[in-house]
Every structure is written in structure tokens, then in C-alpha cells.
Amino acid sequence: MIVTPAYAQAAGGAGSGLASFLPIILIFAIMYFLLIRPQQKRMKEHRNMVEALRRGDQVVTQGGLIGKVVKVKEDNEVEVELAEGVKVRVVKNTVAQVLSKTEPAKD
Structure with a gap:
């Protein structure tokens, strides 16, 4: 089977790799600021209180x-x-x- 230029263009270029990872990066950033960071802050406050x-x-x-x-x-x-x-x-x-x-x- 011969690949025509139309099929090669439809496959996507080099920029689509970063675009596919962008949602995953955004989800991780949201999880960090909404879940991980506040929990670390609470743990630090508790540690200081205990000390x-x-x-x-x-x-x-x-x-x-x-x-x-x-x-x-x-x-x-x-x-x-x-x-x-x-x-x-x-x-x-x-x-x-x-x-x-x-x-x-x-x-």
C-alpha cells in the first residue's frame, strides 16, 4: 500500500505530541493546588503545634x-x-x- 500525502498530513505533526500531554499536565497542576498543597500545609501546622x-x-x-x-x-x-x-x-x-x-x- 502506498501512502499518499493526504494520509501523511492527517496523521498529525510534531506539535500534536505536546497538545496531547497538556490536559494531563493541567490535571496534575489542579490536583496539586487543590489537594496536595493544602494537605502539606495542614501537616506542617500540626507538626508545629505538637512541637x-x-x-x-x-x-x-x-x-x-x-x-x-x-x-x-x-x-x-x-x-x-x-x-x-x-x-x-x-x-x-x-x-x-x-x-x-x-x-x-x-x-
Whole structure:
């Protein structure tokens, strides 16, 4: 079979390759700005909140428990007092929210 110039022109040129990838690039850009970037921002804010935990802060855990931070341990744990005499060890990353912050100690 002989290829005529009409068939060769219908097959497309070099510019159609980029045009076919443009929708995929646009979809990725939209996904980045609508999903990935806000999630990274939330993760950074949570990490900063967990690093700033100090004794006396009132916190809510992901399990819904509300308590006061009694001791911040270095090995990724926090001791939280739920009621008078009831203390539990909680992994720092499971602290969902800080309800009230204590003021830093004055020197």
C-alpha cells in the first residue's frame, strides 16, 4: 500500500505530541493546588503545634479525650491528666487540638 500525502498530513505533526500531554499536565497542576498543597500545609501546622506542646496546655486527643499536659517527654510521648489522679501516656502525634495554651515561664 502506498501512502499518499493526504494520509501523511492527517496523521498529525510534531506539535500534536505536546497538545496531547497538556490536559494531563493541567490535571496534575489542579490536583496539586487543590489537594496536595493544602494537605502539606495542614501537616506542617500540626507538626508545629505538637512541637510547641508544653506543661499546662489543655489538649484534645484524636480519641476525643480532653486533658491537661502534665509532662512532655523527649521520646515522642506526652503525659496527660484526664481527671485528678488519672494520668495517661499519649503519643504526641495523636494530639488533635490545643484548647488553651499556657504562658511561657518568665525568667
